[in-house]
Amino acid sequence: MVRLIISGCNGRMGRVVETICSADPEFEIVAGFDLLGAAGDRDFPIYSSPSEFQGQADVVVDFSSPAALDALLEFGLQRRLPLVLATTGYSEQQLLDIDRAAGAIPIFRSANMSLGVNVLLQLVRSAVRALGEGFDLEIVERHHNKKVDAPSGTALMLADAAAEALPYTPEYVFDRQAVRKPRGKTEIGISSVRGGGIVGDHEVIFAGRDEVIELRHTALSRDVFASGAIRAAKFLAGITAPGLYTMSDLISL
Numbered sequence: 486m487v488r489l490i491i492s493g494c495n496g497r498m499g500r501v502v503e504t505i506c507s508a509d510p511e512f513e514i515v516a517g518f519d520l521l522g523a524a525g526d527r528d529f530p531i532y533s534s535p536s537e538f539q540g541q542a543d544v545v546v547d548f549s550s551p552a553a554l555d556a557l558l559e560f561g562l563q564r565r566l567p568l569v570l571a572t573t574g575y576s577e578q579q580l581l582d583i584d585r586a587a588g589a590i591p592i593f594r595s596a597n598m599s600l601g602v603n604v605l606l607q608l609v610r611s612a613v614r615a616l617g618e619g620f621d622l623e624i625v626e627r628h629h630n631k632k633v634d635a636p637s638g639t640a641l642m643l644a645d646a647a648a649e650a651l652p653y654t655p656e657y658v659f660d661r662q663a664v665r666k667p668r669g670k671t672e673i674g675i676s677s678v679r680g681g682g683i684v685g686d687h688e689v690i691f692a693g694r695d696e697v698i699e700l701r702h703t704a705l706s707r708d709v710f711a712s713g714a715i716r717a718a719k720f721l722a723g724i725t726a727p728g729l730y731t732m733s734d735l736i737s738l
């Protein structure tokens with residue numbers, strides 16, 4: 486039995502994690518953390534701050550906000566508790582804080598917990614290696630109108646995967662409106678679309694002079710993200726070694 490805490494439990498993702506885990510006999514949800522505190526009729530206690538939780542747990546799954554990170558890391562470090570961090574929009578300093586904490590406790594972090602996007606990352610690396618430098622790389626991400634961070638964490642992860650495979654360090658360009666000049670050869674353009682209920686859509690475009698290749702992942706429901714995070718929670722609950730774990734520790738590509 487894995488005793489789980491859901492951080493961000495009142496949000497869109499927190500509620501999907503709750504639904505899936507409630508039906509899984511391997512999980513017991515022992516608490517939720519959420520800035521909003523208790524909301525509606527839930528089967529577990531909800532705390533607005535991790536420090537209020539006095540019970541026992543095996544792992545925390547976090548889909549909340551970068552603003553929750555400090556308290557969450559402090560909680561994990563004090564309790565020696567593994568953390569699955571699925572939140573996006575962290576600052577550079579926060580990413581360093583996560584790296585440092587992973588020296589003491591197991592932390593699993595991925596901006597996208599779906600199997601499909603993690604396969605897409607591999608495809609992007611392969612395409613970059615195969616196509617060489619003659620193709621312009623553009624990433625378009627599309628999400629629902631409630632998403633607050635842009636570009637998406639996944640778009641940045643896809644750009645980083647391409648950068649790893651390129652023979653030069655690319656420049657990420659988020660805004661073409663500010664400058665009037667032709668596209669540079671070492672750019673990776675990243676564009677964000679926000680509208681309606683789009684769950685999550687990422688398109689990587691390789692535009693050559695005479696041909697274009699497009700690789701695309703579309704999430705049809707939030708279950709794909711929740712299921713990946715739950716799988717990560719099961720994995721992490723069985724791990725004692727500190728470290729920063731990612732989807733590549735879970736799936737063989």
Ligand SMILES: NC(=O)C1=CN([C@@H]2O[C@H](COP(=O)(O)OP(=O)(O)OC[C@H]3O[C@@H](n4cnc5c(N)ncnc54)[C@H](O)[C@@H]3O)[C@@H](O)[C@H]2O)C=CC1
Pocket residue numbers: 492493494495496497498499518519520521533547548549550551552553554570571572573574595596597598599634710
């Ligand atoms: N890694 C992945 O696969 C995925 C990541 N995400 C990310 O997860 C995060 C949450 O997404 P949604 O559930 O759609 O957002 P949401 O806005 O529906 O839910 C966030 C919840 O966190 C709570 N919260 C906000 N600040 C907090 C704080 N300081 N302490 C505790 N709780 C706090 C809010 O009250 C809210 O209930 C976002 O960063 C999103 O980009 C979303 C989907 C998939």
Ligand SMILES: O=C(O)C1=N[C@H](C(=O)O)C[C@H](O)C1
Pocket residue numbers: 573596597628632636637638639640684685686
């Ligand atoms: O906020 C979301 O909804 C999502 N956020 C993640 C991101 O920023 O990449 C992952 C997913 O696409 C949904």
